[in-house]
Amino acid sequence: MATQTTNQTQQPKTAGTVPKRQSMRPEWWRQFPKWNFADKPDETFQLISESDLQELIKEKGFDANSPAVQRLKEDMDVLNEELMPLFLKVDYRAKRNQNQYRQYQVNYFLLATAATVIGSFQVAALQVAQEWILVLGLLETVIALLTTYIATRRGNRQPLPEWLEKRRHAEQLRREYFRFLTDAEPYNLIDGAKRARLLGLRAGAINLGKDPNAETVTGGV
C-alpha cells in the first residue's frame, strides 16, 4: 500500500488489489474478462490495513502510542467488524457479475463474427464452390447451437443490473467507511456503542439497497 498514491498502475482499493501486470498484450486485450474468476472473495482484504496505518503514522510523525492513534485503531476494529464483511461480499459480487456480463458479451461477439464470416462465404460459395455450401451451413448451425447453449446456460440471471446494483452498494459502503473514520455526520453526533451500532445499521441498510438516512435506520440507535 506504500505506493498506492504514486503507483499509477494500481487499481483503487474498491476494485480490489489487482497486482500490476507486466504484459506486452494490447490494453483492449488486457481488459478482457477472466475465464478463471475466483469463486469467493479475498477475506483478508482491508481498505486500510494495520501496516498502511503504521506507515502513515511514521510518515506524518504521529506518536504511535498517543490516545488519538488508539482511538483510530478502535474505530478501525469497529469498521472491520461491522462494515468490511458486507463490503467484501458486495464488492466481490459486483466484480463477478461484471466479469460474467463481459464474458457473455465477448462470447456473443466472437460467435457473431464467425457467423458473419461463414454466412458471407456461403453466399460466395453459391457462385464458385457449391460443394462447400453444406459444410458452411453445418458450421453456421453449430454456431447457432453454441449461442443458444450459452444463452440457456446463463438462465434468467441478469449480470448487468446485478453488477450495477452491487457496484453502487460497494461504493456506498466504501464512502460510509470513510465517513465513519473521519467522524463525519451522523457519527459525530453520538459516542461509544451507539456509534458502532449506527454504523452497523447504516451498512446493513446500504447492503439492502435502502436509504441509510431513513428514520427506520437511524431510529434504531
Place this chain on the structure above:
Amino acid sequence: MADFDRSDFELRYELFDKYALKDQLAYYERTVERSETAASQVNSIRAALALFTGLASAIAAVVAQAYLVGDCAANNSPQFCSAMNWIVIGSVIISILLPAVGAFFSSLADLYQWERLVTIYNSAQDNLEYADKLSPREQEDLETYVANLYAYVNGTLDIMQAETAQWGQAVQKPKQSEEFVKEAKLRAAKYSGDANAWQDIGFVSKEGDSTASSPADPPTTEI
C-alpha cells in the same frame, strides 16, 4: 465524538487524504490512461481493417477486370492467369473477413465505452482536485479546522457518489449482441426434434439468402 482532540482530526484527515481522495485520484488517472490507450488501439484497428477492406476490394475489381474478363490465356501465360485468379480469390476472401472482424471491434468499443469513461473520469478528476483545495490547514484554530475537515470530507464523498451515478449510466448492453442471440435461437430451434431438419442445413436458399427462415419458426424469447 466528545473526546476527540486536534491530533484525532489531523490523523483522520491524513488518512482520508491518502486512502480516499488520493487513492481515488490515482484510480481516475489510471483509468483515463487505460481507456484512452484501449480506445486508440481499437480505433486504429478498425481504421486499418476498413482501409485493407477497401484495398482488397479495389484489387479484386481491377485485376478481375484487367485479366479475367475475356480470354486471359490468349495474351498471357497459364501461370500468370492462374496467379491473377488466386489474387482475385484472396482479395475477395480478405474483403469478406475484415469487415466481420471490424464489427467485432466496434462491438467491443460499445461494450467497454472507453471514450465515454475518459470524459466521466476526467471530469471527476477535476472535481476531486478542486475538493482537495478545501483541505483544512494546520494554522487554523480547532473549530475552523474541524468545520473545514467536514466540508472537505463531504465534498469529496459527494463527488465520488456523483461519479458512480454517471458511470452507471455509461454502461449499456450492446443491441447487436441481443439481436444476434435472438436470431441464433431461432435458427437453433429448427434442429430440436425436427426429423426433416437436415434438409435445411445449407441455410442458403438458391436465391442466395443467407438467413434461415421458415413459416414454422417458433417464437423466441428475450435473452
